[in-house]
Amino acid sequence: MPKGKLLQKVEGMKQFVALAVVDSAKYHATNTNIIKELTSNGIPGVYVTLNKPFETLKNSLSKKGVDLSNIIFIDAVTKTVGGKVTKKKECLFIGSPDNLSDISVSMDQAIMAIPTKDKFLFFDSLSTLLLYNNVNVVAKFIHFLSGKMRVWKVKGIIISLRKKKDKELIDELTEYCDVTLKL
Numbered sequence: 001m002p003k004g005k006l007l008q009k010v011e012g013m014k015q016f017v018a019l020a021v022v023d024s025a026k027y028h029a030t031n032t033n034i035i036k037e038l039t040s041n042g043i044p045g046v047y048v049t050l051n052k053p054f055e056t057l058k059n060s061l062s063k064k065g066v067d068l069s070n071i072i073f074i075d076a077v078t079k080t081v082g083g084k085v086t087k088k089k090e091c092l093f094i095g096s097p098d099n100l101s102d103i104s105v106s107m108d109q110a111i112m113a114i115p116t117k118d119k120f121l122f123f124d125s126l127s128t129l130l131l132y133n134n135v136n137v138v139a140k141f142i143h144f145l146s147g148k149m150r151v152w153k154v155k156g157i158i159i160s161l162r163k164k165k166d167k168e169l170i171d172e173l174t175e176y177c178d179v180t181l182k183l
Helices: 005-009 024-040 054-063 100-113 126-132 135-152 164-176
Strands: 016-022 045-049 071-075 091-093 120-124 155-161 179-182
Touching (some): 016 024, 016 164, 024 120, 024 155, 054 071, 091 100, 100 135, 135 155, 135 164
Parallel strands (some): 045 071, 045 120, 071 091, 120 155
16 A cells, blocks of 8 residues: 555545455555554554454564554454463453454543544454454444444544455445545
């Protein structure tokens, strides 16, 4: 993703809800570039990871030059895969991607802990939620999440892999979002 592509699509919007549909081959690079772009503009935020354990994600982003000092992570992977959970000030560890209540409460706590008005919430990923929850539950959760993003007045990015089986859900979710980014 060329530098600035995300922000060009939402230029002039102080807050938004964006659904980013990503090819699996570009998934990691795209996520890194979005986070790098947001943090390079000095915007603090919350990164909800359902795919990579916090330590792995932190190391990967750090190696790519992402400033992690203003990011709070919510990790719903480490406990699921039996990883060691050590209390960290920059990460909230929750049970698993099927516990949508814990994810919701953790996001609320993390967003409220950021004192600035300008902030982001990066949700990775819709596709993983579908592994743990049925389509109707995920659709309701994303509808709820998009509403919360608007209440929080954040720059919200929801990542989804471009998969044929997810197309119907993605089409439905576009009505809850301000913009769909096909990356």
